[in-house]
Amino acid sequence: MAIIDSIRKQIVPIHKEGYIFIAVFAVVALILGWIFAPLGWIGLVLTLWCVYFFRDPPKVVPLEEGLVVSPADGTIASVGPCIPPPELGFGNVSMLRVSVFMSVFDCHVNRAPVAGRITKIAYRPGLFINADLDKASEDNERNGIVIEGLNGRYGVVQIAGLVARRIVCFVALGDSVGIGERIGLIRFGSRVDVYLPEGARPLVGLGGRAIAGETVIADFRTEKPPRSFKLS
Template identity: 65%
Template sequence: MSIAKSIRAQIPPIHPEGYPFIGAFAFASLILLWIWSPLGWVGVVLTVWCALFFRDPVRVTPTREGLVVAPADGRVSMITQTVPPPELGLGAAPLLRISIFMSVFNCHVNRSPVAGRIERIAYRPGKFINAELDKASEDNERNSLVIVTPAGRIGVVQIAGLVARRIVSFVREGQSLVAGERFGLIRFGSRLDVFLPEGAKALVSEGQTAIAGETVLADFRVGDGGRTFRVD
């Protein structure tokens, strides 16, 4: 393998949603370079950051039934028992919620935590307060999915953050997903909540770094054997 091919192999692909933004940053950088080069180089750095933000790397997903994988890259910010948003239709009893906070430096392509059928998609407009705060689950703009699985109905909530202003969904109601499949993204900085029915056991801790489609968040089985993997 040539050096050029080796370098290209190390660069993750860019999600098509990012092309307009990267192009806009690059165009602005060219103008700034022409006007005043120091400011233009700041634009170049921001263009590189924008490209990294929309990166969409290949992931290897464990696919054994009962596993729940991370839907987002980021930090596990909260693990708690709480009542899910009403639009999910998951009832008024507290459920296990695992929250992952994505900074502006994380990959923001979101992946399904489980294999199943999308029963419901519910979008709700809202505020843009810091997504790390617990009240962001109630006040912020969000897009919610309910996925039906053999272990029960699982809620996945995309929550816009302080900087984020757009939640993008790639899926529709009635669609079937496999674990680790891409279902949306959020621009720029946000949070993902996963609501799990009774019987799920969290396998991560607060402060842990999660990798979308790879990190196992929870398991509906007592044991942890017999995993297979899917490479996208």
């Protein structure tokens, strides 16, 4: 029994959104292998990549009030003032924006950067240019989520990318979310922007790596008490 428990701890959970894609990849791999064996091996590699893409590992989330965690695994693509998308309802005023770019090798489950209540969800169709480009925040298909938190209103924008063609939102208007809780997923390469209320102090820099639900990207606190964490 101890051996079985140890094996279970080593296996990373797969998000249910990925089951159908993994099944399709597996069937295609079998067909390709039946037609020509080397193609079957290529299909197997792609199937394993699909399994890896839809992984949903637990996160160790910091719980102190005033912290903002990354909504996505990936590379920090931008940090600085920017006018939020109009559909979020923040007005024509610049806010601190932190953008996280997810490659096709990053975990794509998105998490809430702060605890609060969902006060708005706004989907906007658009283009599918490279999400690593700054103009992707304006031109690409996106889904905006507004969270009313302790220090004000936060905007979380899921942005489709060059390969991504499906934005999935797990939350609904009026829901309450905890920091680091799952709020959505974007399939196959994308980006998430976070717009922060006044008073946020950014703690990440351009090109840095972030882990969803774990990496603290901003802090509202003037004093720094000892941290506590939860597994999510």
